[in-house]
Amino acid sequence: MSTSTPLQPLLQVQKVTLEYQTTQHIVRATHEVSFEVDPGDRFVLLGPSGCGKSTLLKAVAGFIRPREGQIVLDGQLVHEPGPDRVVVFQEFDQLLPWKTVKQNVMFSLLASRTLGKREAEQRALHYLDKVGLSKFVDAYPHTLSGGMKARVAIARALAMQPKILLMDEPFAALDALTRRKMQEELLQLWDEVKFTLLFVTHSIEEALVVGNRILLLSPHPGRVRAEINSHAFDLHSQQGAAFQQTARRIHRLLFEEGAVEVPAAENEPAAPVSSHPQKRIA
Structure with missing residues (x-):
């Protein structure tokens, strides 16, 4: 009886702490953030302003070196920009x-x-x-x-x-209708090309639509709150009860200190949530 080879992560972010210098002091953007992105993932970094999600993206791109931890892409340590990572x-x-x-x-x-x-x-x-x-x-x-x-x-x-496409809030400057259209086109393009995507947003709704996996980052400095499997949702799910319930759960996990999970209401299946981002979610 043959066994399938486990999927190897394309990107590994391992206990990454990022800092940057201002005119007055050193700011810690993220603290010991870890996650893995598999080939073909649409992986979203979601959190409020100042949580370090864009700084993390720049570190994956090679523009910023971690203060602690390491970033590994396809088995190679990331230490500078390269054509295997392209940023939008x-x-x-x-x-x-x-x-x-x-x-x-x-x-x-x-x-x-x-x-x-x-x-x-x-x-x-x-x-x-x-x-x-x-x-x-x-x-x-x-x-x-x-x-x-x-x-x-x-x-x-x-x-x-590129091995991975990095998108830093690419549709934030667009009006609502154009933004929705671009989200739809991005998903259609992914269906055709099956590229690996690391996507940054502060919009819970956009994260649920664009991503198949979402990493929740706490307010400054960014720490991992949870990881959510969101493959059940698309642009046509936004008015549904399950979508709205999951959006409320994400908001609670992001902004309420000590928030705990409560059982989903009857007939309202929720996307699975893990407080351990390294653990794969079914």
Whole structure:
């Protein structure tokens, strides 16, 4: 009788403490945070402002070195930025205004010498088609809406074919309708490409929609409160009783000191919660 090989985590964050210097003193952003991301996960870091979630993302990207602990990606210690991790930030003005949409997507491929010009163009066109911008490849950023700029940024990131895509509140600057549309398109894109995603947000609803696993971080400094398996929810679940109940439970776990779990009400199945983030949840 054959046994399946256990899935090996792609990303391991091991007791990571992060600090940064201000003009007056040293600030501790996170304290001994640990979690693992498996291949194909849509893993969300969720917490209030100041909990260190964006700082954690930057540490995974290699922009910040941990004060304590370590970050391991695909068996290699992270100590600097690399093309195996690509970040999509909240600000879409990061697009180069003098380059067309296609040239913006090609830029990273050419600058990193990942591909030659012809191959870079083919890959850029492929991912622009994936995000629905085939008709805008020769447009310039100033002619695009916020949602379209977001699509270009996502296409540019995926064109690098990173081991993990890092997104730091990528839709926070968009209006509510565009934000919902981008969440929907991101999930559709994931269904097609099956990339591994580490996603930062302070929105409980967005976390439940985008993520299949959610790590809850306490207010400053960020500590792990719990991990939630949220694969049961999607954009069409938001008005349902189970979705609303789980959102309330997350809010309690995030903001109420000493919060404990209470049994779910009858006919209101809740997403499983673990206070041990390293433990896999069924």
